[in-house]
Amino acid sequence: MSSALTDLLRHPIVQAPMAGGVSVPQLAAAVTDAGGLGFLAAGYKTADGMYQEIKQLRGLTNGPFGVNVFMPQPEYPGAGTGSTGAAGAALPSAAAVEVYANQLAGEAAWYETELGDPDSGRDDGYDVKLAVLLDNPVPAVSFHFGVPTAEVLESLRRVGTFTLVTATTPDEARAVQEAGADAVIVQGVEAGGHQGTHRDIQENDGSGIGLLALVSQVRETVGIPIVAAGGIMRGGQIAAVLAAGASAAQLGTAFLATPESGAHPLHKQALTDPLFVRTELTRAFSGRPARGLVNRFMREHGPYAPAAYPEINHLTAPLRKAAAAAGDAQGMGLWAGQGHRQARELPAGQLVEVLAAELEAAATALSRGGAGR
Structure with a gap:
């Protein structure tokens, strides 16, 4: 682990920044005070909203923390005309968004x-x-979507x-290193929420x-530290990614069920609810691939959602808010x-x-040639 990264965390555990009100200051402070690295999510917030959360977090902990920022999305050539890109991939268009909006009209009426x-x-x-x-520096900043x-x-x-930047392929990781980031967050396909792909196409x-x-x-492509993210729920899995070449692990879903998390109670309950047995990547809610528990909305609308972020995210925001208010x-x-089914309400x-103890047990078992949790 690089000395700069070591200075930020006592345990190689990073709490993933989960936008939409999940990664609140109370959660980040609790993780930081326990020796991990807590993160705030600036995505979907105003700059002032982000500043106020940073100010609140500083009142809760004296330890290091991070803030995650979404990269702005490019204006796609041909958007609004239904053209294609250089590789022939369909680009988002106003017409595609309008078609999807018509499909969602029934949802709006229902809610x-x-x-x-x-x-x-x-x-x-x-x-x-x-x-x-830049005016009010924080210990760490990570970037998503580019x-x-x-x-x-x-x-x-x-x-x-x-600075840390998410990558989902070796080529993306190389671009992160060439830009001069201090570390790369390597996100596997198992990860919940939005995939941090740099260029989104259908x-x-x-x-x-x-x-x-x-x-x-x-690890064979870049020389900067790696933070591994995607489906990690136990200390033994942290040991596995460290053995594979990571310096730390980033966990999101594992912290979603904690009492400090700002997730909706129904969201927390769904993680271990037998009604929600699997996850899928979907564009249904935002227009970008994101992994979530399969529910009615995803089944009915996922196959038809265009690759149009953040347009689809803006379009569906009132529906998601109304569903949450209705307890649906x-x-x-x-x-x-x-x-997700390994979530613990701790x-x-x-x-x-607990994760640090599991990590230590797994490392000890591996050194003896055995198996850890």
């Missing part, structure tokens, strides 16, 4: 709400959030911020590399990784301690 405006913005307040993070410029990464480094659906294979490939888990985006700090 007695209106569909959202798909043209509410593409950049998620990126530039303003960067300005806040690679920041070398200038952005260097500006953060100058103010003392450790052909991304349903494919991806498993975490252990991906960590091994990336079948209409919510229940993001979860493939290991306080976040205690979960870090």
